[in-house]
Amino acid sequence: MLIEHFQTLAQYNTLANGRLYKVCSQLSDVERKQTRPAFFKSIHGTLNHIMLGDCIWMGRFTGQQMPSQGLDAILYDNFEDLCAARVLEDERIEVFIRNLDADFLQGKIIYKNNQGKIHNDSVSLLLAHFFNHQTHHRGQxxxxxxQTEITPPVLDMHRVIAP
Structure with missing residues (x-):
């Protein structure tokens, strides 16, 4: 049952990102990168942060640690490159989640966070955090x-997944 829940979240993640990026593509590069009252300073910065977080967590889940960077790192300055990377990362997430098994979900992952602190957390908690992190920042x-002339997309899960 938990595996199916994470599969639903992975599907939602892909669809919500698709909607969000489609709307963001209507903005000029200047508007996407405009400094706003947000933790990652701009729409573009926040999109990059979500990508960075996804790469870090997917690396931890698959045993391929990503080198530590600042959490405000801009992985892709060019929006089209960021869009292409987002599509590939969402595909990678869906494949990974589709292949989850109960033994993995019952396990723990030992990892070092960006502050250098070692943690040992349950996989099921980390997967829940993974999807919550994305949703949190999509909300930002x-x-x-x-704050722009563009209407934000509907991102409610029951409206995104159900046509």
């Missing part, structure tokens, strides 16, 4: 979009 982007 949604808010920043309300």
């Amino acid at each position: 982007i949604h808010d920043m979009l309300t």
